[in-house]
Amino acid sequence: MKFLILWSFKKIALTPDLVRAVLDMRAYAKRLKDDGKLEVHYHIVGRHGGAWILNVESNEELENLIAGMPVYNYAEYEIYPLTEMR
Template identity: 55%
Template sequence: MKFLVLWRVELSLVSREMAAAVARMPAYAAALRRDGKLAARYHLVGQHGGAWIYQVTSNEELERLIGLAPVYNFARYEVLPLAEMPDDEWIDPGHAD
């Protein structure tokens, strides 16, 4: 199962602890990649946060991994489930069969 997780840090919670948590995120991401749990990660341009694509076996696993993120207590999350969309199943709206 793949999920797009958008996380944005809450600027109202700016503190040394938050800065330290943000600084730990790259190491957390590296461990998830090594374990095959993080397919990709991106910075949200012009924002304070990220867009990560998790590859997990269950909703519970995703919940656990998000909860273990260093910024968990300093961020808001939006979780979007992803579904594969193979090219061979694409229907061209200009060609009715």
């Protein structure tokens, strides 16, 4: 099951914890890519956040991967299920 995840930071102050979380996102994305869960990820120009396409086995796995994001507590998420058009 594929999902488009659009995430962006809430309007909050830049704290040391947030800076650390942002820096940890690169390693988190690499791990998900290596595991075959993250197909692509993009920065959205003009927005503090990104767009990810996750390929998961279940809704529970999707929830766990999103909750595992280092920026989870600092961001807002839009989640869209994807299907191929044939």
